Amino acid sequence: MKAIISGLGGWLPPEVVSNEHISSTLDTTPEWIETRTGIRERRNVTDGLSTRDLAVKAGRQALKSAGNCKVDLVIVASTCPDRLCPSVAPEVAALLGLGGVAAYDINSACSGFVYGLATATGFIASGVVESVLLIGSETISPFINPADRGTRPIFGDGAGAVVLRKGSKGEPGAIGPIDLGSDGSNAGLIVIPGGGTRQRSATGLGHDAEANEDWYVRMDGRATFVQAVSRMAQSAQNVLARANWGCADVDWFIGHQANIRILHGAANELGLPLCKVASNIDRTGNTLAASIPILLNDMVASGKLKPGHRVLMGAFGAGLSWGSTVLVWPDIPVETIA
Amino acid sequence: MSVNLDSIVQVIATRFKIDANRIVPEASFDELGLDSLSQIELALSLKKDLGISISDDELAQISTVSDIFKMVNKVC
Numbered sequence: 508m509k510a511i512i513s514g515l516g517g518w519l520p521p522e523v524v525s526n527e528h529i530s531s532t533l534d535t536t537p538e539w540i541e542t543r544t545g546i547r548e549r550r551n552v553t554d555g556l557s558t559r560d561l562a563v564k565a566g567r568q569a570l571k572s573a574g575n576c577k578v579d580l581v582i583v584a585s586t587c588p589d590r591l592c593p594s595v596a597p598e599v600a601a602l603l604g605l606g607g608v609a610a611y612d613i614n615s616a617c618s619g620f621v622y623g624l625a626t627a628t629g630f631i632a633s634g635v636v637e638s639v640l641l642i643g644s645e646t647i648s649p650f651i652n653p654a655d656r657g658t659r660p661i662f663g664d665g666a667g668a669v670v671l672r673k674g675s676k677g678e679p680g681a682i683g684p685i686d687l688g689s690d691g692s693n694a695g696l697i698v699i700p701g702g703g704t705r706q707r708s709a710t711g712l713g714h715d716a717e718a719n720e721d722w723y724v725r726m727d728g729r730a731t732f733v734q735a736v737s738r739m740a741q742s743a744q745n746v747l748a749r750a751n752w753g754c755a756d757v758d759w760f761i762g763h764q765a766n767i768r769i770l771h772g773a774a775n776e777l778g779l780p781l782c783k784v785a786s787n788i789d790r791t792g793n794t795l796a797a798s799i800p801i802l803l804n805d806m807v808a809s810g811k812l813k814p815g816h817r818v819l820m821g822a823f824g825a826g827l828s829w830g831s832t833v834l835v836w837p838d839i840p841v842e843t844i845a
Numbered sequence: 846m847s848v849n850l851d852s853i854v855q856v857i858a859t860r861f862k863i864d865a866n867r868i869v870p871e872a873s874f875d876e877l878g879l880d881s882l883s884q885i886e887l888a889l890s891l892k893k894d895l896g897i898s899i900s901d902d903e904l905a906q907i908s909t910v911s912d913i914f915k916m917v918n919k920v921c
Contacts, residue, residue, distance in 0.1 A: 542880065543880065729885060729901060730901070732885050733885060733889065737889070768882055772889060775893075
């Protein structure tokens with residue numbers, strides 16, 4: 508039994524934050540940001556919007572794309588859930604009118620969507636469920652230090668979702684071989700230190716016991732760049748070999764939108780022409796686990812990604828964690844994400 | 846093992862799509878239009894194409910094509 512992508516949707520909060528705006532408060536320029544990241548603007552939540560709210564918007568779009576079918580399980584992949592407990596997926600399922608279906612969150616940072624695909628594939632293959640709504644939803648902006656030039660320009664908020672149903676090998680949309688990996692020895696490269704049990708057990712309750720910076724994302728940009736290129740390329744090679752595909756078989760590399768130069772670096776390592784590297788990072792920034800489904804939606808809506816195209820999907824993120832898979836793109840309708 | 850200058854010039858020319866004639870020993874990264882991220886990208890390409898690993902500390906000392914040549918032949 509295979510998991511087949513049968514619906515796709517996404518949503519971005521309306522507040523656009525330009526490089527010009529960021530440059531007005533940081534020691535940088537719009538050109539510096541764009542040449543080093545490929546990003547021109549990103550979206551940020553306002554008015555109390557949360558990860559749950561974005562997940563509901565994207566999930567509704569994906570269900571509509573799938574013909575408003577029923578689903579048996581809702582998985583929300585997020586690095587920044589609304590709170591430590593409970594997970595947001597049950598609320599998302601309730602707000603989508605899905606009744607008492609199974610629902611829970613996973614956190615594998617920017618790799619969360621590919622990890623979510625693997626999780627959904629396993630549930631369907633084992634027969635526990637017949638269909639899954641997988642949502643990558645991120646409101647990372649409240650976790651970004653507005654004074655940090657290394658992270659402030661990079662990250663954005665957004666959500667993307669797919670519906671997966673049971674089907675057969677060879678069907679368009681069937682999730683192919685999956686490669687996953689992690690490296691916890693480099694957990695400190697991208698981290699939000701505050702808010703978890705490690706600090707609570709060490710310092711007790713109370714924000715005063717923790718440095719303000721611990722509540723924000725910290726990232727060692729140079730080391731992350733090297734790891735991201737190497738891990739994404741190696742994982743992609745692993746999955747291509749298992750699928751018996753060569754680089755020439757790939758129509759689109761749908762990679763996590765971390766930084767355009769990381770994506771180009773990974774393509775260079777793979778020997779993949781840059782014209783096959785899909786990207787929308789110029790308008791979204793890095794939306795972590797939401798980036799791949801948002802990119803897929805943009806690619807389908809623009810007509811670039813067509814039914815029958817062979818897709819190599821790859822992600823890398825905090826953990827460290829990474830994952831890849833391949834599929835032949837199915838014929839599914841989408842709506843443009845404004 | 847030693848690596849000649851032409852091999853390094855070829856890696857730079859291919860990776861950054863620069864005319865090889867512009868990549869002379871005294872050319873700086875700035876003069877070639879390369880930024881700080883390009884150092885990391887070059888290190889990844891040297892590893893992939895020539896099998897040479899350069900550390901982050903060593904990278905920080907590089908500013909010209911000649912520096913790369915000396916560093917590569919020191920580490921390999």
